[in-house]
Amino acid sequence: QARLLFPLMALMRVALDLQTSGALFARIFEYLDLRPAITDAPGARPVPEATATDAAGRPILGRVEFDRVAFRYPDADHDGRPTLDDVSFTIEPGQYAAFVGPSGAGKTTVSYLVPRLYEATGGAVRFAGVDVRDLEHESLVSNIGIVSQETYLFHASIAENLRYAKPEASDEELEAAARAANIHETIASFPEGYDTVVGERGYRLSGGEKQRIAIARVLLKDPAVLVLDEATSALDTISERVVQAALDDASRGRTTIAIAHRLSTVVSADVIFVVVAGRIAERGTHAELIAQGGVYASLYREQAERPEVPTA
Ligand code: ATP
Numbered sequence: 001q002a003r004l005l006f007p008l009m010a011l012m013r014v015a016l017d018l019q020t021s022g023a024l025f026a027r028i029f030e031y032l033d034l035r036p037a038i039t040d041a042p043g044a045r046p047v048p049e050a051t052a053t054d055a056a057g058r059p060i061l062g063r064v065e066f067d068r069v070a071f072r073y074p075d076a077d078h079d080g081r082p083t084l085d086d087v088s089f090t091i092e093p094g095q096y097a098a099f100v101g102p103s104g105a106g107k108t109t110v111s112y113l114v115p116r117l118y119e120a121t122g123g124a125v126r127f128a129g130v131d132v133r134d135l136e137h138e139s140l141v142s143n144i145g146i147v148s149q150e151t152y153l154f155h156a157s158i159a160e161n162l163r164y165a166k167p168e169a170s171d172e173e174l175e176a177a178a179r180a181a182n183i184h185e186t187i188a189s190f191p192e193g194y195d196t197v198v199g200e201r202g203y204r205l206s207g208g209e210k211q212r213i214a215i216a217r218v219l220l221k222d223p224a225v226l227v228l229d230e231a232t233s234a235l236d237t238i239s240e241r242v243v244q245a246a247l248d249d250a251s252r253g254r255t256t257i258a259i260a261h262r263l264s265t266v267v268s269a270d271v272i273f274v275v276v277a278g279r280i281a282e283r284g285t286h287a288e289l290i291a292q293g294g295v296y297a298s299l300y301r302e303q304a305e306r307p308e309v310p311t312a
Contacts, residue, residue: 045139
């Protein structure tokens with residue numbers, strides 16, 4: 001039986017970077033009142049150190065593995081078909097993995113199962129070689145950074161919003177992260193700089209500015225795994241380019257799970273997973289999938305002909 005598992009602290013950390021879009025965020029706060037918790041399993045362990053290796057001597061921090069994962073939303077009504085069915089893949093440390101496919105195929109759901117926002121109903125999700133259910137949840141969540149189109153900022157100063165990811169960060173660290181995310185100059189141009197209060201009723205930031213603050217926050221957190229939810233962007237082209245450059249930097253050297261809509265990031269991905277109706281229908285590099293002439297190839301052709309249509 002699928003359950004929603006929302007421990008307050010860990011959830012806040014996930015939720016902060018997670019889309020406020022639509023029902024999800026409202027639902028999260030609804031569930032906060034119920035105060036359910038992911039209770040760590042007896043003997044739960046922290047995520048292995050960066051130096052840990054598997055039996056073959058390969059590094060494991062940053063590896064994300066789905067092993068015959070099945071999932072069904074608790075409130076899923078329709079047609080009895082599971083949301084994810086028999087999904088297996090391995091993303092190696094540092095790899096950039098793009099998930100593409102038709103709307104509603106289950107791409108975003110894949111990303112929810114990694115931080116245990118929802119629990120797989122069958123099979124196993126492994127993080128750094130360990131079943132996520134056997135990891136201390138705080139430790140798991142601290143190793144995952146999420147950037148999505150809809151960014152939640154607290155009604156607090158920019159500095160406080162950034163420090164949420166790393167309370168002990170120095171001013172210099174904040175600035176370095178903001179520079180890397182291409183947002184320092186903008187912040188510095190505000191009358192109150194990093195003390196500018198944002199969020200609800202605060203200083204109004206553009207979508208692109210908010211996103212870059214979210215990227216700076218992820219850089220401060222320095223997670224082994226980055227989840228990018230590229231839901232179709234409302235950003236203008238220039239702003240999108242700046243955000244894209246910041247994201248490219250943020251994903252370098254880090255396992256990246258991209259729910260991909262931008263052709264450019266898909267084409268250069270180390271591996272592409274094509275999700276259709278809750279299953280991985282095809283996998284491979286762009287060149288391999290084009291040569292295969294299947295679903296991906298036709299999606300790609302469609303988009304190449306009509307560039308304004310997203311890949312998913
Ligand atoms: P898109 O490209 O449109 O974002 P997606 O491939 O990311 O789509 P998901 O968001 O993972 O698809 O959704 C997969 C399926 O699960 C869809 O049928 C969707 O309606 C359903 N679904 C998503 N969230 C929930 C939820 N909270 N409760 C019940 N069903 C859900």
